Amino acid sequence: MTTSTLAPVATGTRAAERPVAVAIAAFLGLGLLFMAGFSPAIALHNAAHDFRHTQNFPCH
Amino acid sequence: MIIRLLSAALAAGFLAAVVVTGLELTLTSPLIVAAERYEHQQTHQAERGLPIVLAHAGHDHAAPDAAPEWQPGEGLPRMAFTALATLVGAVGYALLLGAAILACGREPTRQVGVAFAIAGFASVALAPGLGLPPELPGSEAAPLATRQAWWVMTAAATGMGLYLIAIRRSLIAILGGLVLIIAPHVAGAPQAPEAASELPAALAAQFAARSLAISFVFWLLIGLGFGWAWQAFARGPARGTAHA
Numbered sequence: 001m002t003t004s005t006l007a008p009v010a011t012g013t014r015a016a017e018r019p020v021a022v023a024i025a026a027f028l029g030l031g032l033l034f035m036a037g038f039s040p041a042i043a044l045h046n047a048a049h050d051f052r053h054t055q056n057f058p059c060h
Numbered sequence: 061m062i063i064r065l066l067s068a069a070l071a072a073g074f075l076a077a078v079v080v081t082g083l084e085l086t087l088t089s090p091l092i093v094a095a096e097r098y099e100h101q102q103t104h105q106a107e108r109g110l111p112i113v114l115a116h117a118g119h120d121h122a123a124p125d126a127a128p129e130w131q132p133g134e135g136l137p138r139m140a141f142t143a144l145a146t147l148v149g150a151v152g153y154a155l156l157l158g159a160a161i162l163a164c165g166r167e168p169t170r171q172v173g174v175a176f177a178i179a180g181f182a183s184v185a186l187a188p189g190l191g192l193p194p195e196l197p198g199s200e201a202a203p204l205a206t207r208q209a210w211w212v213m214t215a216a217a218t219g220m221g222l223y224l225i226a227i228r229r230s231l232i233a234i235l236g237g238l239v240l241i242i243a244p245h246v247a248g249a250p251q252a253p254e255a256a257s258e259l260p261a262a263l264a265a266q267f268a269a270r271s272l273a274i275s276f277v278f279w280l281l282i283g284l285g286f287g288w289a290w291q292a293f294a295r296g297p298a299r300g301t302a303h304a
Binding site: 017019021022023024026028029030031032033037038043046047048049050051055056057059060 | 065156163
């Protein structure tokens, strides 16, 4: 029993870290995309204008 | 894993943004600038009073009724902001791609990255583009909020549908996935009003084709780059510090 503790602990921490990493990446990714593609602020819209049109984000 | 995911997404986003910014500036930005001339003609001919249109009329400094909203100057500043927006969008998509790969329990390699990237392209470019084709400034379109809502719902439903079909793979899941993918198109995208646009159809068609092609390259590079960077960061010092 003591011999097999190391490996499960190692995989346990990795398995626990995965959802956190996924959540952080998803949150950051959605935030960046909102800023670049959806933000209604006119200054942001004008700055990202050509990118929004090219990537087919609904614009104006 | 968190640091590795964020680093790989940054690397992939940067790689994709560098190439795609070049494509945007050579292929689509000139068409947008050309279309804005027609847009200005339209706004001068008939004032529709839409604040969104007025914001664009700000390109023309002679427009008396346009609020002086900030916008990048013509030429180099505008290109620089297009590049910046492309970088922000690319890193955002790369983060979502990485999150999707890990959430599905896959090991990010270049092959897996490309497979998920094609799904990403289908979800956010192809499926929304079926109902709302990539459009130039000055095209007629339904109100912005309804188009954005339809866009987001279609992208989410297509992504979820592809997940059910490609990852879940049971009969029920595949049927449910097909329903999810088709439903937004059965419901229908918000339709543009019938009014004729001054914009030449050839210009709009060329723009739509180029836009989809650029999106495809964008996603391929994000997927390839993410798979490559994820593997590369495992061999580097990241592995040593992760266990320290």
